[in-house]
Amino acid sequence: MTQSIFKIAVLPGDGIGPEVVTPCLEVLNAAGAKTGGFALECQDLPAGAHEYLRSGNALPGTTLDGCRAADAILLGAMGWPEVRYPDGTEIAPQLDLRTELGLFAGIRPARLIPGISPVLADPRAEALDFVIIRESIEGLFALRDEGKVVDDREARDTMVITREVCEPLFDFSFDYTRKRKARGGKGILTCVDKANVFASMAFFRKLFDERHALNSDIEVNHAYVDATALNLVRRPWDFDVMVTENMFGDILSDLAAALVGGMGFAPSADIGKDHAVFQPCHGSAPDIAGKGMANPTATFLSGAMMLEWLGDKHNNQAAIKAGQLVRNAVDAAFKNGIRPYEVGGKDGTAAITAAVLAALETAEAAAA
Numbered sequence: 001m002t003q004s005i006f007k008i009a010v011l012p013g014d015g016i017g018p019e020v021v022t023p024c025l026e027v028l029n030a031a032g033a034k035t036g037g038f039a040l041e042c043q044d045l046p047a048g049a050h051e052y053l054r055s056g057n058a059l060p061g062t063t064l065d066g067c068r069a070a071d072a073i074l075l076g077a078m079g080w081p082e083v084r085y086p087d088g089t090e091i092a093p094q095l096d097l098r099t100e101l102g103l104f105a106g107i108r109p110a111r112l113i114p115g116i117s118p119v120l121a122d123p124r125a126e127a128l129d130f131v132i133i134r135e136s137i138e139g140l141f142a143l144r145d146e147g148k149v150v151d152d153r154e155a156r157d158t159m160v161i162t163r164e165v166c167e168p169l170f171d172f173s174f175d176y177t178r179k180r181k182a183r184g185g186k187g188i189l190t191c192v193d194k195a196n197v198f199a200s201m202a203f204f205r206k207l208f209d210e211r212h213a214l215n216s217d218i219e220v221n222h223a224y225v226d227a228t229a230l231n232l233v234r235r236p237w238d239f240d241v242m243v244t245e246n247m248f249g250d251i252l253s254d255l256a257a258a259l260v261g262g263m264g265f266a267p268s269a270d271i272g273k274d275h276a277v278f279q280p281c282h283g284s285a286p287d288i289a290g291k292g293m294a295n296p297t298a299t300f301l302s303g304a305m306m307l308e309w310l311g312d313k314h315n316n317q318a319a320i321k322a323g324q325l326v327r328n329a330v331d332a333a334f335k336n337g338i339r340p341y342e343v344g345g346k347d348g349t350a351a352i353t354a355a356v357l358a359a360l361e362t363a364e365a366a367a368a
C-alpha cells in the first residue's frame with residue numbers, strides 16, 4: 001500500500017483546547033500506526049484569545065496561510081470570556097476561519113455512547129443517534145462585523161440567507177442523509193427554520209424545497225425551531241438529520257450535546273468545497289481549564305471524522321479504517337467503564353486517553 005502524508009494544521013487555541021488536542025493527535029497517530037497507509041504531518045499554529053493578547057491578531061495571516069495549505073485543520077477551542085474587541089464581542093477567530101475557507105456545512109452529530117446514561121428516562125434514549133447540519137457562514141452570523149449599537153436605546157444585527165450558500169448546503173445535507181440511510185439510518189432530512197415569521201427563513205425553506213425536488217428519494221420534514229427545541233427534549237429519537245440556520249444550529253447543537261452526556265461528547269466538522277475544520281463543539285471551558293478534567297472524547301470523535309473525510313477525499317481506505325477504529329475504541333473504553341467527571345465519574349483527560357489508546361490495540365474497524 002502506498003503511504004499518503006496528510007498535512008494537518010493544528011490550532012490548539014485557548015483553555016482546554018490544547019488539553020484535548022494533544023491526546024487526540026496521540027490517538028489518531030496510534031490508529032494510523034495500526035492501519036498503515038497514511039501518516040499525519042502536523043504543524044501547530046497560533047490563534048485564539050491568548051494569541052490576540054500576545055500579538056494583537058487572533059488569527060495571524062501565517063496561521064490562515066498554513067490552514068489553506070493543509071489537507072485538514074484540527075482545532076481545539078478558542079475564546080476567553082474576558083478577551084473582547086472594543087465593541088464588547090468576544091474574540092472568535094474560528095468564525096473568521098469558517099468564513100475565509102467557505103466552510104458552509106457544520107456537521108454536529110449527537111450519538112449516545114453505549115455505557116453513558118441517557119438524560120431522558122425512556123428506553124429509546126439509549127440509542128440516540130441524530131445529526132444537526134448547521135449552516136456555518138451566513139444566517140445571523142453573516143454580517144456580525146456590521147452589527148451595531150445605534151444609540152443607547154437600540155442595537156441591530158442582520159440575518160442573511162443566500163441561494164449561493166444554501167443550494168450547496170442542502171445538496172450536501174441530502175447527500176449526507178442518503179449516505180446515512182445506506183448504513184441503516186432513517187433517511188429523513190428535517191429543515192428547521194422560522195418560516196412562519198421571517199422572510200429570510202421562508203426563503204431558506206423555499207430553497208430547501210427546490211433542492212428536495214432534485215433529491216426526492218429522501219423523505220423530508222419541515223419544523224419550526226422553537227418546536228424543534230421542544231421535540232429534541234420530548235422525542236429526540238424521531239430525528240435523523242436536521243439542516244438549519246447558523247444561530248439555530250449553534251443553540252440546538254448544545255441542546256443535543258446535553259442529551260448525550262455534555263459538551264465533551266459533541267464532535268463537529270465544518271466542511272467547505274476545498275477545506276475542512278474538525279473541532280469539538282465545546283469552548284475553552286475556563287471553569288475546568290488547567291485541571292486535567294476535560295473530556296477529550298468530542299475531540300477524538302472529531303479527529304475520527306477528519307480521518308474519514310481525508311480518506312474519502314483522497315481515496316485512502318486506511319484513513320477511513322483508522323477513523324472507524326478510533327470511534328470503536330472510544331465505544332470500547334466506555335463499555336469498559338471509563339467515566340468522565342462531566343457525567344459524575346472520576347476519570348480525567350489522561351485516564352480517558354489511556355483507556356482509548358488501550359482499547360485501540362484490540363479494536364476492529366467496522367462501519368459506524
Ligand SMILES: NC(=O)c1ccc[n+]([C@@H]2O[C@H](COP(=O)([O-])OP(=O)(O)OC[C@H]3O[C@@H](n4cnc5c(N)ncnc54)[C@H](O)[C@@H]3O)[C@@H](O)[C@H]2O)c1
Binds near residue numbers: 262263
Ligand atoms: N468552538 C469554540 O471554540 C467555542 C465554542 C463554545 C464557546 N467558546 C468560547 O469558550 C469560552 C467558554 O464558553 P462557555 O463556557 O460558554 O462554553 P464551554 O463549551 O467552554 O463550556 C460550557 C460548559 O461545558 C463544560 N465543558 C465544555 N467542554 C468540556 C469538556 N471537553 N469536558 C468536560 N466539560 C466540558 C464546561 O466546563 C462548562 O461547564 C468562551 O470564550 C466562548 O466564547 C468557543
Ligand SMILES: CC(C)[C@H](C(=O)O)[C@@H](O)C(=O)O
Binds near residue numbers: 078092095
Ligand atoms: C464561540 C462561538 C463563536 C462558536 C459559534 O458561535 O459558532 C461556538 O459557540 C460554536 O458552537 O462553535
Ligand SMILES: [Mg+2]
Binds near residue numbers: 250251254281
Ligand atoms: Mg456553540
